[in-house]
Amino acid sequence: xxxxxxxxxxxVENESSVLSRISGLFAGRGYNIETxxxxxxxxxxxxxxxxxxxxxxxxxxxxxxxxxxxxxxxxVIEHNEMIEKEMVLIKxxxxxxxxxxxxxxGAYNGGIVNxxxxxxxxxxxxxxxxxxxxxxxxxxxxxxxxxxxxVVAIER
Amino acid sequence: MKMNGAxxxxxxxxxxxxxxxxxxxxxxxxxxxxxxxxxxxxxxxxNRHEQASVHAADGYARATGEVGVAMVTSGPGFxxxxxxxxxxxxxxxxxxxxxxxxxxxxxxxxxxxEIDAVGISRPCTKHNYLVRxxxxxxxxLKEAFHIARTGxxxxxxxxxxxxxxxxxxxxxxxxDVNIPSYKxxxxxxxxxxxxxxxxxxxxxxxxxxxxGGVVLSDASDLVRKLAEMGQxxxxxxxxxxxxxxxxxxxxxxxxxxxxxxxxxxxxxETDLVISLGARFDDRVTGKLSEFAKYxxxxxxxxxxxxxxxxxDVDYPIVGDVKIVIEKIINRLEGKIKPSxxxxxxxxxxxxxxxxxxxxxxxDEVIKPQWVIERLGELIGEKAIITSDVGQHQMWAAQxxxxxxxxxxxxxxxxxxxxxxxxxALGAKKAFPNKTVVNITGDGSILMNVQELVxxxxxxxxxxxVILNNHFLGMVRQWQTFFYEERYSETDLSFQPNFKxxxxxxxxxxxxxxxxxxxxxxxxxxxxxDKVAFVNVQVARFEDVLPMVPAAGALYNMMxxxxxxx
Ligand SMILES: Cc1ncc(C[n+]2csc(CCOP(=O)(O)OP(=O)(O)O)c2C)c(N)n1
Ligand SMILES: [Mg+2]
Numbered sequence: 118x119x120x121x122x123x124x125x126x127x128x129v130e131n132e133s134s135v136l137s138r139i140s141g142l143f144a145g146r147g148y149n150i151e152t153x154x155x156x157x158x159x160x161x162x163x164x165x166x167x168x169x170x171x172x173x174x175x176x177x178x179x180x181x182x183x184x185x186x187x188x189x190x191x192x193v194i195e196h197n198e199m200i201e202k203e204m205v206l207i208k209x210x211x212x213x214x215x216x217x218x219x220x221x222x223g224a225y226n227g228g229i230v231n232x233x234x235x236x237x238x239x240x241x242x243x244x245x246x247x248x249x250x251x252x253x254x255x256x257x258x259x260x261x262x263x264x265x266x267x268v269v270a271i272e273r
Numbered sequence: 274m275k276m277n278g279a280x281x282x283x284x285x286x287x288x289x290x291x292x293x294x295x296x297x298x299x300x301x302x303x304x305x306x307x308x309x310x311x312x313x314x315x316x317x318x319x320n321r322h323e324q325a326s327v328h329a330a331d332g333y334a335r336a337t338g339e340v341g342v343a344m345v346t347s348g349p350g351f352x353x354x355x356x357x358x359x360x361x362x363x364x365x366x367x368x369x370x371x372x373x374x375x376x377x378x379x380x381x382x383x384x385x386x387e388i389d390a391v392g393i394s395r396p397c398t399k400h401n402y403l404v405r406x407x408x409x410x411x412x413x414l415k416e417a418f419h420i421a422r423t424g425x426x427x428x429x430x431x432x433x434x435x436x437x438x439x440x441x442x443x444x445x446x447x448x449d450v451n452i453p454s455y456k457x458x459x460x461x462x463x464x465x466x467x468x469x470x471x472x473x474x475x476x477x478x479x480x481x482x483x484x485g486g487v488v489l490s491d492a493s494d495l496v497r498k499l500a501e502m503g504q505x506x507x508x509x510x511x512x513x514x515x516x517x518x519x520x521x522x523x524x525x526x527x528x529x530x531x532x533x534x535x536x537x538x539x540x541x542e543t544d545l546v547i548s549l550g551a552r553f554d555d556r557v558t559g560k561l562s563e564f565a566k567y568x569x570x571x572x573x574x575x576x577x578x579x580x581x582x583x584x585d586v587d588y589p590i591v592g593d594v595k596i597v598i599e600k601i602i603n604r605l606e607g608k609i610k611p612s613x614x615x616x617x618x619x620x621x622x623x624x625x626x627x628x629x630x631x632x633x634x635x636d637e638v639i640k641p642q643w644v645i646e647r648l649g650e651l652i653g654e655k656a657i658i659t660s661d662v663g664q665h666q667m668w669a670a671q672x673x674x675x676x677x678x679x680x681x682x683x684x685x686x687x688x689x690x691x692x693x694x695x696x697a698l699g700a701k702k703a704f705p706n707k708t709v710v711n712i713t714g715d716g717s718i719l720m721n722v723q724e725l726v727x728x729x730x731x732x733x734x735x736x737x738v739i740l741n742n743h744f745l746g747m748v749r750q751w752q753t754f755f756y757e758e759r760y761s762e763t764d765l766s767f768q769p770n771f772k773x774x775x776x777x778x779x780x781x782x783x784x785x786x787x788x789x790x791x792x793x794x795x796x797x798x799x800x801x802d803k804v805a806f807v808n809v810q811v812a813r814f815e816d817v818l819p820m821v822p823a824a825g826a827l828y829n830m831m832x833x834x835x836x837x838x
Contacts, residue, residue: 129454134392134403143397145396185578
């Protein structure tokens with residue numbers, strides 16, 4: 118069976134071990150995690166976990182069902198119609214062309230967020246595939262460090 | 274009412290109606306043991322190893338259908354309990370295990386006897402808790418019992434730091450549970466049930482595939498009714514032995530790796546599998562692509578994750594198998610002609626006549642299968658049978674005439690050697706008037722042999738029938754078949770004196786080398802009312818047959834030699 122990419126949001130009760138329950142489930146059953154982000158849901162005692170995974174149709178179905186079985190899990194949303202964004206922070210040496218970098222980041226929904234004595238930091242937030250293009254495009258500016266934030270998604 | 278956390282634990286156990294708790298004390302759980310000392314609402318059995326405590330609670334749960342309770346201390350007490358948790362988890366057994374933990378202030382400091390119990394047990398519990406505040410404890414206790422017994426049952430661990438069992442708080446045992454994220458589905462979707470009924474009415478060769486879920490949901494009477502009203506043949510998994518009753522002509526037997534010929538052929542040729550609380554374990558299905566190749570599949574299971582996990586299902590029904598079968602029966606009533614499948618039954622009968630479940634008996638040496646059959650004749654339906662893991666377990670499952678659910682207690686999913694004896698203690702505590710026999714091997718019995726002392730102290734007279742082949746027989750069998758008879762580390766010729774061992778622990782032992790001695794030993798052991806070892810010397814190289822080699826197709830069985838008994 119062909120592996121497909123899937124973005125899943127999991128709404129969980131905000132208890133201390135819930136993340137280990139979820140990451141342990143993925144590790145123990147051999148499911149793949151590409152990215153995983155967690156943050157509390159405002160005005161509630163819930164957290165939202167966004168997981169990007171890959172698997173065959175059978176594996177993806179199992180992932181959803183196994184997540185549902187965890188007691189602190191309220192809701193599992195397998196996204197189809199969604200807005201999907203990922204953030205990336207990227208550090209360049211100060212010798213690089215500030216204006217070029219500014220324009221490049223601008224083209225991917227971002228800009229320069231910090232300029233220090235020896236470094237420039239850019240930030241963009243965009244669709245994950247565009248983030249990959251962006252990172253590719255920054256190569257010629259000799260980036261020192263690249264930090265991706267993991268995907269978040271919301272149903273349309 | 275104000276009380277400390279330890280008292281809350283005891284109050285909850287009493288409120289849940291638990292009569293017997295199995296456990297072993299230690300530093301981190303001493304506060305609870307102090308309260309156990311003061312109360313008289315339940316009995317505590319001191320096993321001689323925490324693993325045995327958990328298996329005993331498990332055996333109690335399997336025999337009664339109620340939640341079993343075990344109690345252990347932190348660190349090594351807890352790690353000793355892990356095999357017990359995993360065993361119960363794999364077979365979906367309702368259980369609450371309470372473990373002591375180092376005080377909150379020491380958690381994370383590598384304190385004495387600190388181990389991350391919640392972390393270790395996460396993959397082998399249905400749910401677990403680390404209690405961080407005494408005010409949460411009443412709710413957590415209530416939830417733990419609720420989660421253990423509802424939906425697909427399973428073990429729940431409550432890890433309680435020592436300062437929390439000492440701390441005082443308000444205690445009212447909650448009446449209700451409200452866990453918004455935990456709502457098992459029981460009823461089954463009516464449209465799906467309608468479709469399944471249509472499929473049954475259309476099928477020419479339907480087959481009931483009965484799993485342990487039928488035992489867990491106490492649905493055996495309904496399954497028998499369904500089988501009988503439609504004259505639908507049935508096969509049982511290892512976990513479902515007893516559901517149909519050994520004498521039921523519709524029962525083909527057990528299917529799977531050591532299933533009998535007609536059961537495995539029935540599965541290979543059926544056109545409609547009606548799966549009732551079974552989960553398509555690899556020891557049952559063999560090669561998946563050949564499993565029930567010609568069949569549509571109705572899969573009824575309380576756990577949605579079981580459905581479609583291994584095989585594609587045509588009629589998925591999430592729900593309690595008992596409720597769903599009742600609905601199916603109501604819809605079939607008056608519509609299904611019992612003679613409808615008589616051709617199919619005839620085919621299966623021919624298969625059974627071709628290769629019945631059989632063995633070649635001997636006058637020189639006792640055959641292990643004979644021991645099981647004879648035991649069936651001697652104590653039959655009255656007894657509860659537990660077992661360990663190995664050849665003896667398979668022979669018990671194949672040859673004992675199980676008549677009712679919960680009569681057969683064994684570790685099917687995890688296959689835990691050392692399960693049988695402590696589980697027998699749990700079953701006997703629940704049913705003191707029933708004969709309880711653990712069918713075990715010379716390897717397995719040593720894995721919880723210390724329970725001789727427990728059984729003697731508390732006068733829990735269970736009988737251990739040791740099918741002594743001087744081998745780790747099941748592994749030896751694989752070495753014979755698949756490793757060119759290289760018997761690597763499976764020869765148990767070096768033996769303890771089992772009779773003396775039992776007697777050293779205030780039990781009674783019997784050495785059996787003839788059939789007559791076996792009869793005498795069993796009769797005497799029942800009369801003596803003491804924990805017993807009946808050490809039966811059996812044919813060393815006997816194999817469990819039929820056998821489907823791992824990952825082979827079910828219809829490709831290695832069969833016993835065809836000789837009249
Ligand atoms: C705790 C544990 N360790 C190892 C095994 C692997 N194993 C399965 S059957 C078996 C042999 C059991 O020997 P015995 O109890 O003498 O039973 P027999 O097969 O000889 O009847 C072994 C070692 C197991 N199931 N459980
Ligand atoms: Mg043996």
